[in-house]
Amino acid sequence: MRIVVTGASGGIGRALIRVAKRRGDFTIGISRSPSEADVHYQCDVLDLRCLERAAGEVGPVDGLALVHGHGDQRLWVKPLSELSGDDFIDVFKVDVIGSFNVVKAFLPSLTPGASVVLVSSTPGLIGDVYGIPYSVAKGAVAALARSLAKVLAPVRVNAVAFGPIATRWTGWISEEEVRGFGERTVLKRLGTPEEAAEAIYWLLSPASSYVTGHVLVVDGGESL
Ligand SMILES: NC(=O)c1ccc[n+]([C@@H]2O[C@H](COP(=O)([O-])OP(=O)(O)OC[C@H]3O[C@@H](n4cnc5c(N)ncnc54)[C@H](OP(=O)(O)O)[C@@H]3O)[C@@H](O)[C@H]2O)c1
Incomplete structure (x- = not known):
């Protein structure tokens, strides 16, 4: 497959590129900083011209994985009383x-047989006390995936709603808090970036050929 991965410099995006390369796929990375993809475009996802230039160069695409995310630490921990409308708009812009x-x-x-995968989050489905703008944006991403599935068929469009996956955000909080995130799950641990990447890869691949408009929850049972 020829797979485009946004968020290619991030924890889950990097893992997806590794997983795809191991299986012999050609990977095209997109993020503002470089990645290990076979070809990389340093685009901001808000810069449509840059994205269109990249699309014009890469040729046919079988898989499009939208693994970027706003991920601003300050918004994650800001109490409700200090959040502003602009905070919501900032996250919404990048994610949605x-x-x-x-x-x-x-x-x-x-x-025609291509597959698009968006990345949502369990807080987008069940809410959370942390990062309310993030939860709201991720709920919208799930809605976007379902609508795109209806509009773009036979191209398939799905989303993955991740629970806590061990990427850079674990460095923002104490080890005890990280353990607390693990404890919120049924499996009592964080997921690895590789486990997250495998779920995206399944939805990208022909193995999921009759699945579209679905939000696959990959959260170790956090949302149960
Ligand atoms: N890790 C988790 O526990 C978890 C849980 C649920 C959902 N998710 C979602 O899964 C996705 C990946 O998460 P992660 O943990 O791998 O995140 P990460 O390590 O923080 O990586 C975020 C990626 O998004 C890219 N990005 C951010 N803003 C961008 C912009 N304006 N234009 C282009 N690229 C941009 C970053 O690249 P540059 O900064 O180089 O541009 C980076 O590659 C995100 O959507 C996240 O919300 C993660």
Whole structure:
């Protein structure tokens, strides 16, 4: 497969590139900083022209994985009383409009059997006390995936809602708090970036050929 991965420099994006390369796929990375993808475009997902330039160069695309995310530590811990409307708009722009931009830019490149995977989050489905703008944006990402599935068929569009996956955010809080996130799950641990990447990869691959408009929860049972 020829797979485009946004968030290619991040924890889950890097793992997805490793997983895809191991299986012989050609990977095209997108993020503002470099990645290990076979080809990389340093684009902001809010820069539609940059994305369209990349799409114009890469040729046919079988898989589009939208693994970028706003991920601002300050918004994650800000109490409700200090949150502003702009905080919501900032996260919404990157996670929702950014995902829309990437799909729009790569639409002409998608093969008829292509698969698009967006990344949501369990807080987007069940809420959370942390990062309310993030939860709201991730709920919208799930809604975007379902709508795109209806519009883009036979191209398949799905989302993965992750629970706590061990990437850079674990460095923002104490070890005890990290353990607390593990304890919130039924499996009593954080997921690894590879476990997250495998779920995305399954939805990208023909192994999931009759699955579209689905939000796959990969959270160690956190949302049960
Ligand atoms: N880790 C978790 O526990 C968890 C749980 C649920 C959902 N998720 C979601 O899974 C996805 C990946 O998470 P992660 O933990 O791998 O995140 P991460 O390590 O923080 O990586 C975030 C990625 O998004 C990219 N990005 C951010 N803003 C961007 C922009 N404006 N334009 C282009 N790229 C941008 C970053 O690249 P540059 O900074 O280089 O541009 C980076 O590659 C995110 O959508 C996240 O919300 C993660």
